[in-house]
Amino acid sequence: MPGINEVAVLAGVSTATVSRALSGNGHVSAATKSRVKAAAVELGYVVSSNASSLATGRTKNVGVVIPFLNRWFFSSVVEGAEHSLLSHGYDLTLYNLSGNGDERRSVFEHFLLRKRVDAVIAISLELTASEVSSLLDMNKPIVGVGGPLPGVRTLSIDDEQVARLATEHLLSLGHRSIAHIGGNNDVELDFHLPTHRRVGYEAALEAVGIPIDPGLFAAADFTLQGGYRAAKQLLGNPRKRPTAVFAASDEMAIGTILAARDLGLHVPGDVSVIGVDDHELSDFFGLSTVAQFPAEQGRRAVEILMDQLHPDRRAPASNIPLRFELIVRSSTARPGG
Amino acid sequence: MPGINEVAVLAGVSTATVSRALSGNGHVSAATKSRVKAAAVELGYVVSSNASSLATGRTKNVGVVIPFLNRWFFSSVVEGAEHSLLSHGYDLTLYNLSGNGDERRSVFEHFLLRKRVDAVIAISLELTASEVSSLLDMNKPIVGVGGPLPGVRTLSIDDEQVARLATEHLLSLGHRSIAHIGGNNDVELDFHLPTHRRVGYEAALEAVGIPIDPGLFAAADFTLQGGYRAAKQLLGNPRKRPTAVFAASDEMAIGTILAARDLGLHVPGDVSVIGVDDHELSDFFGLSTVAQFPAEQGRRAVEILMDQLHPDRRAPASNIPLRFELIVRSSTARPGG
DNA sequence: CTGAAAGCGCTAACAT
DNA sequence: ATGTTAGCGCTTTCAG
8 A cells, every 4th residue: 555655756756746736735737746646546546544634634524423224314314415425525424323321422422522523414313512512612513404403503394384284285175174193202302393293283274273183183103103003093983083194204104094094994085194204105105295305405414514614615505495395196185085 | 622642741641651551552550540541531531543543553443335225224234233333442434335336436446445444344235356355455354244245254144045934934834826026137236135035935846846937926126116016917817826925025025915905815815925024114014024134234244343353352153144034924824714 | 560752644834 | 836844643662
């Protein structure tokens, strides 16, 4: 593994020039630059990121902290971030903070702070004030995805509006008895996302004068199984069966469709179902939903960090609110249709 | 951010001693060791991994290369590896090699080789001979998960045996007309996994004298949708409908269950279905399957690397073949039952 | 058991 | 435009 020295020798210049030619910092004549590059290629030279980091204080690496990896939303955000990071010449190191407090503290103290990363992306994770400030004190920008973090630039969809949109879709079809499957306390996650969605749902109903019926709410854990169980409950009672269900996640909505089927109900004939996410399975199940775009969210988070890390580069307009979009498939229709 | 110097001063020793006390290399009297540790804690000192790596040549970081992240198998392996790595004091940096050849080469040349990692875990990815040897040349151990890599220690279940086991389960229930949904060329992935499973399926049939009927094979892409479509095909023809289906992945098996349902067939009454994986949704669908344990595979991969990275440490018996296990749920039963 | 000092491989002033 | 020269913060001989 050749060092910067052999390159310098082969190109007949100093190591400083090699460094400049290869990094693009400082001026180097076109001629020498190409000579250096040729030499580097010939030798198969590649900089030692450690030496470089030590000298510059920058690591070209960002840390991503995340509570789970094997869920559609999280892994999609990470994928988006990874792609974008790669294209900026950055690496991504992953910290799975699912563990309890101990593991979590250890990650913060021994890993993130080891000067391994230039910045961190926190996905659906509520960092404590002290965690945030210790990072900020070290001059490491943070951006959150999926929920507000005190004192941190955060990307997240407007959950209340998303829920409103879904509910309004149902209302516009003529539904008046609309149930909601939301989150239980366990899933309140760190950001009260379930509450926001419930609030949006209720707001949409109230806006058209429909009273909130607590009997039309059920809590679940955002999974397909959970949604199935909750829907059985909601749809099983023929006396007060709603004509439509708004589930706070697509997985729960799919569970609802399956539950309806098992109850002998037809979707959307007997009951309309809408979710939130545009999960990879939603298209298959014909589920109407309000899509969000996690990979794009990951990408956007990276853009924001790059702007902070390289204040010189022209910041692309970066305050567009996060996109969401109603996707109507075959699980929603006029009641009694 | 205090450096090793301030710790040395506060503890009244030299930086060399601090280094030894904190890293555990070399002898330090118990007394000074604890004094140093106290000082380090008091100052909130944490080593600079870059400086340390530069000096030692070790990074305490392993690279994981992977073709996708948002699939159950991959993200589970990564989760398992991450946990294990963390407990060994290692970080994990993630490289998503889904892209085409260009992006892939760039990862290899500019990232992995940048001396960022001490080792690499390749998940279901066929590295080229030159990729492998360039890593090995730099003395970076590699371990593969999910398929054999030339010249590399690899972890993977015995796909042929897995398929045989699944098929034998069906046979033992009395099925004689057993269809198989395997992979198409796109999914041949890098490792001919679909072929191995098909071979195992055929071997099981032949062992009991059942001729292979090409009409009972269908190819799909390992997804739920793909399985659904293939199953519609296989089960839709009443003249030669099999009494059981062995799908090469749980997602396809679930698609098969849904297809059967839509065809008005009862599972397992009219058709038994078995898959491979024990996917997170399988339990919900009552799917019988041959489970594999991806998180454990990730963990095991890390153990193997640690053995190579720290040859001194007592290697835990490490040649247990990868575990798989038949899980019988409600999707399989005697034919006509 | 502990200290002094020489790097690890690069970058960034500072010169020229 | 290019070369010289100090470090970046730690580890590790080599002495003692």
